[in-house]
Amino acid sequence: MAARPALRPDGSTGADPLGAFFDARGAVRVETPILQPADPYLDTAGEAFRRRIFLTRGEGGEALCLRPDFTIPVCIAHIAAGAGLPRRYAYDGTIFRQRGDGASEFRQAGIEDLGDADRAGADARALAAALEAMALLGLDGAGLTLVLGDQALFEAFLKGLGLPAGWQRRLVRTFGHDGLLERALGDLSRGGDAGLAGIDPHIADLARQGRLEEIADDLDARMEAAGLPPHRRRTGAEIAARLAEKVADADTRLDAGALAQLRAFLSIDCPLSQAVAALKASASGAGAGLGTALAFFEARNAALERAGLDLAGLRYRAAFGRPIDYYTGLVFEIAQGGGEPLAAGGRYDRLVSYLGAREPIPAVGFSVWMDRAALAKGAA
16 A cells, blocks of 8 residues: 655645655654454453454454554564564554544554663653654644653552552553543442452352362362363363452452552652652652662653753653553653644553564554644644
């Protein structure tokens, strides 16, 4: 599929300033099929994203979708090519997502940066490049706001509170979804007994006592009596382990003090230049060491300054996330006047391995919503 004409800084079409922008950053331009395998999105992108995908079926019955973003297709293309690392890829094309106003086709351009071991430097490069793309498209930096968050810091804070693993996973899944996060915090303050609905109280008590072998033997016997083939079902031991986790989650109640500390952490909203001090104060008050996550946060701030960015002009929100589940660290959005994001991105260190890479590959990227950028330029 031929690339569509890029926007000139004055908002017209014609020459390809984005091409020069990509080339200057050593990004190899790549095209990916419009039809993509759906399972990677269904498994990694999150519920909010899944609801917006256009799904279909291939001739062999495989689940397919119209390309809803470029990050996953670019990573799949990299793995298939067996290319060396580090490597940067650039794209410019159409994505397809369902939206309430009926719109479904959008133009995105961006860069995916794979395999750079200097993660702080790569994060800073992605964020700086996104801002430079805004300037290239004729958008005045003074009228833009950039907000960033860090999922790794959130995960470190939760771990420091000593929450059970199940609760940590649930809260991490709500990162970036304010309503879901508030509901989860409410359940955590009350205890999640509703999660045990339909479970035999005797079985729940056995799980509390750690008598999982008894539960597993009982479940295996029931499934065998029901005629369920062993290779087509989870084992009794697997179900018992999950049940024990659910019971532990339901029995967990975060005391008022710890809940207040978690809310205080999530309420941090300040210029990035003030964020380290605010995070240290929050972690100290909670008794939760942020450890390597905070050290990396500081290293990234230093990399941003080396890239020429003014930390006082960037905003950090501890509760800020993006509604895509594959992010693992930095997330950011650039907007104008509180409107929809014009550019956004983040770090996704686990995604490439999930998609089939033979070794872990650090990765970060950003995309520009070209149609929105053109409208924002016209409204300025």
